Amino acid sequence: MSDGANSVARARRAVEARWAHDAAARELGMALETVEPDTATVSMLVGADLVNGHDICHGGFILTLAETALMLACHTDAREHDVQGTQITFIAPGRRGMRLLAQAHARHRGERNAIWDVSVRTETGEAIAEVRGHTRRTG
Amino acid sequence: MSDGANSVARARRAVEARWAHDAAARELGMALETVEPDTATVSMLVGADLVNGHDICHGGFILTLAETALMLACHTDAREHDVQGTQITFIAPGRRGMRLLAQAHARHRGERNAIWDVSVRTETGEAIAEVRGHTRRTG
Amino acid sequence: MSDGANSVARARRAVEARWAHDAAARELGMALETVEPDTATVSMLVGADLVNGHDICHGGFILTLAETALMLACHTDAREHDVQGTQITFIAPGRRGMRLLAQAHARHRGERNAIWDVSVRTETGEAIAEVRGHTRRTG
Amino acid sequence: MSDGANSVARARRAVEARWAHDAAARELGMALETVEPDTATVSMLVGADLVNGHDICHGGFILTLAETALMLACHTDAREHDVQGTQITFIAPGRRGMRLLAQAHARHRGERNAIWDVSVRTETGEAIAEVRGHTRRTG
Numbered sequence: 001m002s003d004g005a006n007s008v009a010r011a012r013r014a015v016e017a018r019w020a021h022d023a024a025a026r027e028l029g030m031a032l033e034t035v036e037p038d039t040a041t042v043s044m045l046v047g048a049d050l051v052n053g054h055d056i057c058h059g060g061f062i063l064t065l066a067e068t069a070l071m072l073a074c075h076t077d078a079r080e081h082d083v084q085g086t087q088i089t090f091i092a093p094g095r096r097g098m099r100l101l102a103q104a105h106a107r108h109r110g111e112r113n114a115i116w117d118v119s120v121r122t123e124t125g126e127a128i129a130e131v132r133g134h135t136r137r138t139g
Numbered sequence: 140m141s142d143g144a145n146s147v148a149r150a151r152r153a154v155e156a157r158w159a160h161d162a163a164a165r166e167l168g169m170a171l172e173t174v175e176p177d178t179a180t181v182s183m184l185v186g187a188d189l190v191n192g193h194d195i196c197h198g199g200f201i202l203t204l205a206e207t208a209l210m211l212a213c214h215t216d217a218r219e220h221d222v223q224g225t226q227i228t229f230i231a232p233g234r235r236g237m238r239l240l241a242q243a244h245a246r247h248r249g250e251r252n253a254i255w256d257v258s259v260r261t262e263t264g265e266a267i268a269e270v271r272g273h274t275r276r277t278g
Numbered sequence: 279m280s281d282g283a284n285s286v287a288r289a290r291r292a293v294e295a296r297w298a299h300d301a302a303a304r305e306l307g308m309a310l311e312t313v314e315p316d317t318a319t320v321s322m323l324v325g326a327d328l329v330n331g332h333d334i335c336h337g338g339f340i341l342t343l344a345e346t347a348l349m350l351a352c353h354t355d356a357r358e359h360d361v362q363g364t365q366i367t368f369i370a371p372g373r374r375g376m377r378l379l380a381q382a383h384a385r386h387r388g389e390r391n392a393i394w395d396v397s398v399r400t401e402t403g404e405a406i407a408e409v410r411g412h413t414r415r416t417g
Numbered sequence: 418m419s420d421g422a423n424s425v426a427r428a429r430r431a432v433e434a435r436w437a438h439d440a441a442a443r444e445l446g447m448a449l450e451t452v453e454p455d456t457a458t459v460s461m462l463v464g465a466d467l468v469n470g471h472d473i474c475h476g477g478f479i480l481t482l483a484e485t486a487l488m489l490a491c492h493t494d495a496r497e498h499d500v501q502g503t504q505i506t507f508i509a510p511g512r513r514g515m516r517l518l519a520q521a522h523a524r525h526r527g528e529r530n531a532i533w534d535v536s537v538r539t540e541t542g543e544a545i546a547e548v549r550g551h552t553r554r555t556g
């Protein structure tokens with residue numbers, strides 16, 4: 001394989017090991033879509049169990065989706081990191097029946113600290129939320 | 140009833156109506172603990188379905204707990220508000236078996252915009268996360 | 279002029295009117311570098327009056343530089359906006375003698391609310407700080 | 418002196434050493450008001466050099482004021498800390514002639530990381546801005 005293909009394969013292996021342990025994300029119906037070095041995309045269907053009485057997705061689940069994508073993206077380097085914090089801005093409500101995609105990528109990756117952007121969109125590209133996250137390498 | 144008791148009763152009624160619609164929060168096992176004007180406390184047990192393979196609570200559920208407390212606190216005035224965004228800082232991991240308490244209270248409440256603090260702690264008072272949230276009155 | 283050139287010229291005019299009033303930014307030695315629709319770049323030399331005893335730029339001035347770029351970028355549409363808030367992450371210290379460049383661009387521009395990214399870098403591209411900002415159209 | 422008086426005196430000495438080096442803050446006309454363990458208050462007059470053409474204080478200077486109070490509060494323990502980042506929400510404009518007070522205090526102080534709240538108010542108590550900051554002990 002080329003170096004590029006190798007690094008994608010390594011990123012994918014590192015993330016899949018972590019994903020396998022994330023029962024909580026899978027129980028919410030999340031699916032791991034794409035992985036490349038420093039980036040990951042996770043999807044989630046807004047089903048009946050994720051909405052309030054107005055068929056609007058609880059903001060916490062949108063946060064959980066974004067957090068999951070962020071956590072996977074930062075571990076594409078196969079090292080250990082803690083998420084120190086995240087800031088989310090809600091743009092439009094997630095509605096029942098929508099499939100949401102959260103794509104995380106590194107804005108800045110330093111020796112220990114990294115800054116991440118996560119965009120949550122619908123399948124047709126409508127903006128739902130924007131997240132900025134911070135991680136720190138451990139150990 | 141005194142004015143104080145009246146305002147607490149009104150806050151409680153406003154929040155309970157909203158809570159009744161929040162099936163998602165209840166399915167995560169959250170319980171509404173206390174409500175007063177501009178403040179609300181919600182608890183959540185970190186059960187087996189909320190943890191990853193290391194028995195650590197997925198950060199997204201801590202966010203969801205905090206978001207729920209914030210959403211209820213801002214609606215104690217019986218008006219409609221949107222959560223515009225939140226910023227969370229993780230302090231210590233939530234572990235399986237812990238009961239977490241998220242207490243939201245208003246730091247600043249203006250005519251339309253409000254700023255909120257949410258502290259997530261264990262039952263014994265250990266700090267788990269701190270959240271700052273922003274809401275805007277609608278309509 | 280082409281449509282593109284026209285829109286750049288309009289953005290530039292809108293920003294220059296605002297810049298002309300910003301005596302504070304000019305007194306800090308800031309210079310308006312580039313303007314295009316939804317983006318602006320401002321520079322600042324870290325002179326003797328901006329540093330502490332260790333020749334490190336006071337973080338507040340880096341914030342001021344980023345805030346200035348953000349404020350100009352959001353006004354490239356010649357409408358009125360308020361900056362509602364900003365979040366800055368410091369990556370590396372600004373040192374005496376450095377010329378810092380803050381480039382603001384829109385991450386999301388809705389009907390009223392917009393989300394902005396501002397990157398502060400040295401002339402050689404070293405990352406100094408990353409800012410996320412929120413604005414709301416007034417009137 | 419009592420233990421309490423001793424700890425206040427120690428905090429004051431630690432902060433004054435740092436303040437003496439902060440020529441930038443003093444050139445903006447800031448004054449160190451009060452210091453106690455884990456808290457500090459700094460004031461700033463919104464003079465002609467800090468406003469734009471509408472006699473509104475440049476948001477960057479309000480950020481600088483808050484950042485200064487935060488930086489001093491975190492050093493009341495006489496150890497070294499870096500400000501990792503801050504998030505500011507603007508509530509009301511600072512106007513020419515106002516004296517603004519920024520009061521920083523610790524919300525959470527861990528072994529290395531700390532979370533801070535900074536409230537910026539007028540002398541009569543009107544809310545101008547609220548800031549959340551994060552610091553990390555170095556060395």
